[in-house]
Amino acid sequence: LVDGYSNTESYNMVVSDNFRAAYQAVEYLVKKGHRHIGLVGSETNCYPSLKERQNGYLCALKENEITDTYIANFNISKSRGFEETTFLLREHLQITALFCINDHVAVTAMHSAQEMGRRIPRDLSVIGYDDTYLASNAVPALTTMHVDTVAMGRAAVHLLSLLLENPESARMTLTIHSTLIERESVANINNPLWVTAQRIN
Numbered sequence: 001l002v003d004g005y006s007n008t009e010s011y012n013m014v015v016s017d018n019f020r021a022a023y024q025a026v027e028y029l030v031k032k033g034h035r036h037i038g039l040v041g042s043e044t045n046c047y048p049s050l051k052e053r054q055n056g057y058l059c060a061l062k063e064n065e066i067t068d069t070y071i072a073n074f075n076i077s078k079s080r081g082f083e084e085t086t087f088l089l090r091e092h093l094q095i096t097a098l099f100c101i102n103d104h105v106a107v108t109a110m111h112s113a114q115e116m117g118r119r120i121p122r123d124l125s126v127i128g129y130d131d132t133y134l135a136s137n138a139v140p141a142l143t144t145m146h147v148d149t150v151a152m153g154r155a156a157v158h159l160l161s162l163l164l165e166n167p168e169s170a171r172m173t174l175t176i177h178s179t180l181i182e183r184e185s186v187a188n189i190n191n192p193l194w195v196t197a198q199r200i201n
Contacts, residue, residue, distance in 0.1 A: 002156045005048045012159040013173040014152045018049045021145045021178035022056025025099050025127050028143075028180060030064045033189035034097040034125060037061065038070035038088055040081050040109050041101030050076070050101055053129065057099055070095055080108040089113060089124070096189060097125040103132045106142055110185070121187035131181050140184035152176050 001013045029037050042054045054071075061069060070092050072084040081100075085108065089095060098113075100106035106128030110120050118124045120140055128135055131146035155174045162169060 018052035019056040022053040023060045026060035036094045041105040085109040085112040103128040125186040145178045
C-alpha cells in the first residue's frame with residue numbers, strides 16, 4: 001500500500017509522516033509569532049492521514065502552551081472549504097494563520113480570505129500540505145510541506161522486490177519524512193516592520 005492504510009498486518013506500507021509534518025508546519029507558524037492558528041480541512045471520522053495531520057496540529061499547539069484551537073471541519077471529498085473558511089475567519093477575527101490539510105484546501109482558503117479583504121500574508125498567513133503544482137502557482141506562492149512521492153514509489157518497489165524474494169518475510173511499514181518549502185504566504189509577525197505596517201493599515 002502506498003499512502004494507504006489497513007487495519008490488518010497483511011500488507012507492506014509506504015506512508016508519509018503526516019503527524020510530524022503537521023507538527024513541523026504549525027511549529028513554523030509559532031516561531032513566526034502566530035498564536036491564533038486555525039486548522040482547515042478536518043473532520044471527526046476523516047482518512048487516517050488527515051487525522052494524523054489534525055493530531056500534529058493539536059500537539060504542536062499544546063507543546064507551545066497555546067490553548068486556543070480553531071478548526072473548520074468538512075469532508076474534503078465534497079468541499080474545498082471556501083464557505084467553511086469564511087465562517088471560521090468571521091467567527092474568530094483573532095486568527096492570524098491557517099494550517100490547511102492540503103494545497104487544494106489552502107489555495108481555496110486564500111481565495112476565501114482575499115474575498116473578505118484580507119491580504120496574504122500581511123493579514124493572514126497560510127501554509128499547505130503536499131507541495132503540488134498549485135502551491136508554486138498560487139498568488140502569493142504557497143508555503144507548504146513537501147511530500148516526496150518519488151521516494152515513496154521507489155520505496156514501494158523495493159518492498160515489493162523483497163516480498164518476491166521472500167514471501168514469508170515480516171510485513172514492513174516505511175515512513176517518508178516531509179520537508180518544509182518556504183515561499184511567500186507566511187508573514188513573520190515578530191518582525192517590527194510587520195507590526196508597523198499593521199498599525200498604519
